[in-house]
Amino acid sequence: MTPKARLATLRQQAGATRPASAPEGLLPWLHRIRSAAAAEQREQQVARALQGRRVTPGLIVIEQRLPLTYRHGRWPLAAATTLERLAPLLGEPVRPEELLFLDTETTGLAGGTGTLVFLLGLGRLEGESLRLQQLLLTGFRGEAALLQEAAAACAGRRYLVTFNGKCFDVPLIATRYRLSRQDDPFASMQHLDLLPLLRQAFARRWPDCRLLTAEQRLLGFARAQDLPAAAIPEAWFAFVRHGTTHLLPAILRHNRWDLLSLVTLLPSLGEAFMAPGESGADPVAAARFWWRRGDEQAAVATLQRHRQHLDQTGLHELAHLYRRRRQWEAAVAIWEALAREDDPAALLCLAKYYEHVRRDYPLALHYTERLLQVADTTEAHQQRRQRLSRKLARHRAAGN
């Protein structure tokens, strides 16, 4: 028995559940692809069909320019160049020409050194157009060139924009550069990952924060006959192994849509934080976003604007901001409204306010008593009552 046949037998005896067999017709294709001349001819054909060019063995580059008037769903690409929409997310003045949009298609989600980036999609805003560049591998030999091309595209770009790139694309790309012994040009760039921001704004409003959900709800874009992400690795494998090209356009289109969604998601997310009501974003989350950015004024303004729609958490948040700003009347108004519905936290805030700010002990005691009626009797509350009773007695004694 040859080692190969032996291995097949032994695997079965060891309980392997997948039968070992090679598909029919594999070998003829392998012979064809292995002849270099045939491979080149084949790649040229594929490149032409995809309206790209074969840059080097194993790498096809597809370029496309879209005018900024082009609409992706409800959004024109030009929105990505309106600075006031970008500023909140980027936090510093950035010119649109400094942005680089990136999305990859890979041979799997497993990560690690065995996962290949076979399609690298890049988007750049250049003057009046968006330049899309898709670097597609037709095999492994083109990878070094792909990485070089990508490095060239980074020139002058300071800000990387991705969707889940912090966890997935960028570490994977770093691995590919390391394996190819090239310097990783992305490592030194600033990186804006839109997924965490999307989660911040919509996690409490949407069932999930996948890109497809964002497209439907935020961009007003619906993909027609998209190749599902899960089918993409297998489609590329089929191309490399058997030369089946019919799914390549669908892969490219999927990646292009990802890129266009990235470009339009950037301003629409900026707007969601500026005007959460309009986009259905969570105003509390938006306020927290501004607050974390150090813009207390914007946080208060956001909550004030959506005062009617705030739930208890939102109202407390707003009252908290008022208290910080010593706008006591506004804060007390919120607490009193909540206290009418026996909200324990509001009662506690009022008790504290009347005890420490107003030194109105009878009222402070009143709210503490109410608190003890509606909330679980904790030791802290009990102590507060005792302390207030004592203060009140002393106060009365002094007054009398």
Added chain:
Amino acid sequence: MEPSPTAGSVAALLAHLRATAPHCITGAVTLPARAARYAPFPAELAPRLRAALAAHGITRLYCHQRQAWDAIRAGHHTLLVTPTASGKTLCYNLPVLHAILTEQAKALYLFPTKALSQDQVAELLALNEAGQLGVRAYTFDGDTPADARRAIRLYGDIVVSNPDMLHQGILPHHTKWAQFFDRLQYVVIDEMHTYRGVFGAHMANVLRRLRRVCSFYGCQPVYILCSATLANPVELARQLVEAEVVAITDSGAPQGEKTILLWNPPLVHPELGIRQSARSQTVALARLAVSQGLKTLVFAQSRLMVEILTKYLKEAFDRDPRRPARVAAYRGGYLPRQRRTTERQLRAGAVDCVVTTSALELGVDIGALDVCILNGYPGTIAATWQRLGRVGRRGQPSLGILVATSAPLDQYIVRHPECFFAASPEQARLDPDQLLIFSDHVRCAAFELPFADGERFGGPHLPEVLAYLEAQQVLHHEAGRWHWMAESYPANSVSLRSVAEGNFVVIDRTAGKQDVIAEVDYTSAPLTLYEGAIYLLQAQPWQVEQLDWEGRKAFVRRTQADYYTEAVDYTRLKVLDHFATTAAATVQEAWGEVHLVRRVAGYKKIRYHTHENVGYGQVNLPDQELHTTAVWWQVPAAALRQAFPHPWQALDGFLGAAYAMHCMAALVAMAEPYDLGRAVGSSDATWFVTVSPTGRGRPQALLADGRAATALPHFAPTVFLYDNYPGGIGLSPLLYDRRHEIVRRAQELVGDCACRGGCPACIGPVLTDTGNDSKAAALRVLALLAGDAARDA
């Protein structure tokens, strides 16, 4: 005249035992005291390190520590085989710390288990603190929090991990470890002797992958291996690192006089060979030692036994709750804080007796103890030494007692003290080119870095395996390189503890739970997980309620059953190829490739202690096929006729002989009993012998057409011992090399057993009322199998 020993000394206890229970002591070995032999610090040793050692009270080295330094610093792969407590850790910590301080080197420490690695880091940190060395040593294992991992990868000087983590967590992500690999100078592999059999074959391949990744980063680390005593440590080390190693075996550490007693509990039922339980003897011995004021360490085989022994000893010594406890338990499963407390108490001498499992076998500093009692043979002589080595520091006399259970290996070992004072009979064997294991690691390696045409990796099979994996559609060959091209992460589906996929998981559903408590190899599942089987884990019994063959799951429930079960299997073997043969007048021995078909048809229930057969169950499982390697002994028809007037009498003897030989083969090969299979039959699969449902009274030897095989003119029964894994695991060549020794040891096992007609400690469970003298028959068969040796005698 010797001064009479004072009470409270080891000598007094020894004298007492010799006077009161001489019948229990089947052997005694005394190792003389040895003075320390020192060597100076190497001149180039970093001054800060020298100061840190001084702060720890170390101002010079033992000579073997200096030898290790010289070899390691000269760039040799170095193997350390010195006893427990001889300062082995410093042998590698010294050069490693020096290189970190002076050359910004990095080091990887590999321990077989997580617990061990944590103890090691604790020791390193102590030295680090003492000298304010600023060396960063971290454990990196499954428990390491995600946010700490990045820091460890970037800044760890010493990364302490285990083979599983290297295999699944580090190598497949080596690019994230680039800074580490750029400067990796030392790889320390402690407990090397545990890398044998299946685990060893995996480890050898994980190390091949490590070397491959290292060469990608241009580093060539020096390997430092530490091992317990074996018959072949250098061979094993060479197989693991695939290079020459310098062996350092002569310890310069001082040793007090050490006496080792082999203790066989007294017989209570000589007919059946039933002895008093090891547990009761262990408790009695520990009570005696503790009451004489000796610090005592008791080793048990399972966590449950730790609790039982602790309970008995606490009843004796800790009855008064107002006084501090004198007896403590220490085992895995306790919280680290609890364990650290017990360790501290031990070092301070605040506790008189500790009951433990292998958790205290190594690493942990427990201070000076006087007496070590082993409740049962730990399974290997190497582990026995490691446990016995835990007592008798500080040059004081010490005592170790091995208390035998009624298991065959225990019984054999206590009757053979030469196992302890002569060269170790244990050979650790691994087959790094085991085809299934090798191909799994080729997959993992290809994921890590593409293979180049003509690249060397392991044995001769690489090109074929690569081609096979391409046909399997996980690799893609292009421009002279083999690339990983699949969505999966192969390391996740490769367990270092089993051969290939297809493992069964054992699921405990006691009290509504659904906990996975174990994994069982596909090959051994039919023998251990049939419905009705008593499945033993850590010596605790579970009963298999349901076996989902397709889903590879066995559902079990805790049981109080007073019996264990033994599968009755019908195994037909067919010899496919002879790799080596020898012939004598009464036996032909061979090693070769076999094809076997095994069916588990039923099982026996055997009551503990009395070994009565108390029931029988049917099993309905598909036949299993196995291509593997085997060693076998065949008795020619003529020789058999001379020894046995009626051939059918011989069959019972063959079964008993095979049982004893199986035990002894496991001993010399350091294998678990289930790593090997045994069968008695013809060598062409025409007939086989099995135990009948009612016992072994009427062995079946039927031809396919139902005729009795004994009627065949060329009736030549054969004993097979085979590697119980598809493709073999490298045990059978070793067994063939030592075929005479296996038969000789089996003769000793059976011949010296105290029972009358055979018992589970020699030839396996027998029925008492069959009238057959199975034991005599087994001995007669063994005499035939011994061949020339028997004829000469």
